[in-house]
Amino acid sequence: MYENKSQAELYDRLYQDRKDYDAEAAEVTGFVRDRKKGASSLLDVACGTGIHLAAFAKRFDRVAGLDMSESMAAIASERLGGVPVHEGDMRAFDLGETFDAVVCMFSSxxxxxxxxxxxxxxxxxxxxxxxxxxxxxEPWYFPDTFIPGYVSTHAFKQEGQGISRVSHSTREGTLTRMEIHYVVADSEEGITHRSEIDYLTLFSREEYVNAFHKAGLDVEYVETAGGRPGFFLGTRR
Incomplete structure (x- = not known):
């Protein structure tokens, strides 16, 4: 999805303006410590450019990240200094260590x-x-909560540069097809445009719960504010 470092940096700037990463990390830290008192280590799977991970690093003594994108992992590694950030596929990875908490944020x-x-x-x-x-x-939306034809817009300006993002989402069977366009106006480089089409699966609540149970976890689903899709929280038995 983000094939090079410049695309990952665009993502980084845009979403830092849209999301309160620190507040979300604080919320999830609360979920974790409500279920495991004194939790002090955390692994962030699909950590992206490491903004959530940096917020978790303020709250946990030991943290690490994992991401499939080489460019995003590189930015996360730079952002977090000595924090280990691994490249890997969330479906099959083995870091040879365990943590009090593992998180997967932003509907990855x-x-x-x-x-x-x-x-x-x-x-x-x-x-x-x-x-x-x-x-x-943090799941993606469910088949019964997805809104066909949903349109999202966002734009912001920083010194010498303006960035806008628009998206349109439709449903194709069990998939969300999200078409996204970015326009960047730069004082030196002029105007550039890029687009992408992302597909995200509309797994059902039951499919998430079954996956947790099969892995040996007790699971509950909690809702969150602001139109976000909530969290599945599992405790290892």
């Missing part, structure tokens, strides 16, 4: 295509939890 799990992929990812993440550790996954 939705980029998986099949129930088998979902179950493999949950199983791999669970394998990196200590006993009584907590897995927190």
């Amino acid at each position: 799990i939705g980029y998986l295509r099949t129930v088998e992929d979902l179950e493999s990812a949950v199983r791999a993440m669970t394998g990196h939890l200590v006993q009584d550790g907590v897995l927190a996954i």
